[in-house]
Amino acid sequence: MSRVLMRGNEAIAEAAIRSGLKCYFCYPITPQGEMVEYMARELPKRGGVFLQAESEVAAINMVYGAAAAGVRTMTSSSSPGISLKQEGISYIAMARLPCVIVNMMRGGPGLGNIAPAQGDYFQATKGGGHGDYRLIVLAPSTVPEAAELVRLAFDLSDKYRVPAMLLADGMIGQMMEPVELPEPVDPDRIPPRPWAVTGARGRPKNVVSSFDLEPEGLREMNLVLQETYREIERNEVRWEEVETGDAELLLVAYGTVGRIAKTVVRLAREEGLPVGLFRPITLWPFPYEPLRMLAEKVGTVLTVELSAGQMWEDVRLAVEGRAETPFYGELGGVVPSPKRILEEVRKYVG
Amino acid sequence: MSVEVAVPKGYTRVFSKPRALSDAGFTYCPGCHHGIITRLVAEAIDELGILERTVGIAPVGCAVFLDRFFNCDFVQAAHGRACAVATGIKRARPDLVVFTYQGDGDLAAIGTAETVHAANRGENITVIFVNNGIYGMTGGEMAPTTLPGQRTTTTPAGREPRLHGYPLKISEMLAQLDGPAYITRQAVFDHPHIVKAKRAILKAFRNQLDGKGFSLVEILSTCPTNWRMSPAEAGRWVAEEVTEVFPLGDLKDVG
Amino acid sequence: MPKGLVIVDKERCKGCGLCIEACPFGVLDFSSEYNASGYRVVHMAHPEKCTGCAVCANVCPDVALEIYREESSVRGAA
Structure with missing residues (x-):
């Protein structure tokens, strides 16, 4: 463990990189700008992909693609941007893809302001987009805890194939505190992804989809989600x-x-x-x-x-x-x- | 399910279903050109020997079942988002061959931003853009590409440009950008055009293998059901009317 | 022995008729047969005229046609 003085947004970014983040897609918004800038600086140097998308909608769909391709991936934003991501999050949830979404909440509704707020609780915990789904939602109260929960978010998301959200606000994003950063993850510790689209070589094709026209089929897909959610409720309450x-x-x-x-x-x-x-x-x-x-x-x-x-x-x-x-x-x-x-x-x- | 037919004595098989296609029958309406385009993509994958490293992106619309038709890995994308999803896959695994297959509503209306920006980034993907001037799956509503005067269920008196805008020539728009490597418009209403369209699709995939960047093949297609025409009439309409507004040919080719 | 042969996958055929229109030699026509989906499928009405050019298969939107060519006429072809 290395102990450093860091801003919340940067500590989250660094913890994500140390958690094996491969692809980060974003769109600028306050109050999480430092995260975007840190990623732009650091991630490419450390073998990852940083891409500033044309919109939040595009960014979350890039996350969907990268997650489908089987890498650890993440996006971050703040309230209005997270609203735009809801379409993609719903698809990610039903397609059972792991990823991490950071929401540095700000005042709303509408454009609101950039001050700390917690008005996105319903959106984060009750689904947010269309359909019956949940996110694992982790709420840090300090910068060190934020760094710790980023690692947990990736691990839980992988374990259950459920997208995880780190829900904080501009206060945590912008304050500086001493942080003990997690050690870089051992790549072998990242769970394998046999369902990912990596090219159908020596195996039947993989299809990542949230779609089934038949009600019975779609019910089955929903039941798998619900079963997973019950398991998370049993095991992961903190x-x-x-x-x-x-x-x-x-x-x-x-x-x-x-x-x-x-x-x-x-x-x-x-x-x-x-x-x-x-x-x-x-x-x-x-x-x-x-x-x-x-x-x-x-x-x-x-x-x-x-x-x-x-x-x-x-x-x-x-x-x-x-x-x-x-x-x-x-x-x-x-x-x-x-x-x-x-x-x-x-x-x-x- | 198709049945393996024994080669009759004294004959050689010269045309059969490409390896890249599964045995699942297409779900397109009778006579719809989607089926031809889908097969041409499969033939290109076969000819380049890339089936085992190809990932397709299925859109929302009539090609939503695309993953059933192909034997390669597939991802189903939200309406309009295929180019963003393809970007995510390609950036995560550059060794994969990634293609999207999108209709005009998907690519040129709800997904305009994703399309333009993937093109502008020169994203090294292949885009198959099926333009039939209508929303087929949802019941024949006006598309951004609907011709002036064309009747649809949301322009029952015909598309009136002053009210509904003009046909969106997105391929011409994309060709103005510095990012794309190859933008072309093709059609499949007869044998010679199908041969040409196939060549264009092959090139669009080859460009990706060569790392040349964003390649888009727009293909004028039909919707006999919602156009309320026979398949043959629909083909003639493309040849005579649609190509007047959407002329065929290469719009950009960096070579 | 005709130069070409068209084998119709009757269950894939949707009876759209594009192949009938495209055939340069008038080989194909609707048969009296309907498949399980209720489509009237095509058949070789004039097999003797077939050259195995595969134009019909190329315009078929359902990949329902397989084309065979008499071996002596294939020689030298790619």
């Missing part, structure tokens, strides 16, 4: 708990807000308030079970988000009336200070 042992109020927050909420927990504890934090790391699969078990023990589960309450829906599905489930959200790129969140906390405890 979350972090802070001071939950004796908590009477549980904050639920992810990403940038999860990080701020850690400070809130410390400040609350200093005041003697029994506050804990539950921070989902996988937004899909959402940690319903562990949250449900904690909800049994606390009186209040307070969700804090940079959205109008998108994750809050999942929190309420997890809690199912076992505790009060108030909500505090900010919109438009406004990021609440720890003190502001603490004010919310005080409404329910102490």
